[in-house]
Amino acid sequence: METIRTSKFCQSCGMPMKKDPQHGGLNKDGTKSADYCSYCYVNGEFTFKGNAKEMQAFCKEKMIEQGSSKFLAWLFTRSIPWLSRWRTKGK
Template identity: 50%
Template sequence: MPLKKDPNGGGTNADGSTSAKYCSMCYQNGTFTQPDMTVTEMQVLVTNQMAKMGFPKFLARFFTKGIPKLERWKS
């Protein structure tokens, strides 16, 4: 989720500050809310959420192509 669309302005770091990297749905208290989630699972989740918001599925899938490049999955 783009941080500017996050109703909380981002997730929270371990010290309680707002994360500048991760949204509040994914990151709370300095840890990921679903630490074992794979890139593919995240892409499916995001695609389905965007479809619920009215985006066509093909467009929602297109928007998830960049997820593997996010810092969370860099290794």
């Protein structure tokens, strides 16, 4: 039986995949995405259409709304531009 490698973090928003209630987004064919969470990826398309900097701001705001400190929100979102979704953009 073949096991599918799953990213430890969503490669769009950086959220730990184990925190995703759906355990991954859905590809166009209905299979689970190994790289993107269910908040970022639905039916083979990204739900957030902005750029990496805008994604950072969006995620920081959501984390603060959910009770995280501004410092922790900054800390956990600072690596978003280096996630695979954003690194491959424009190549």
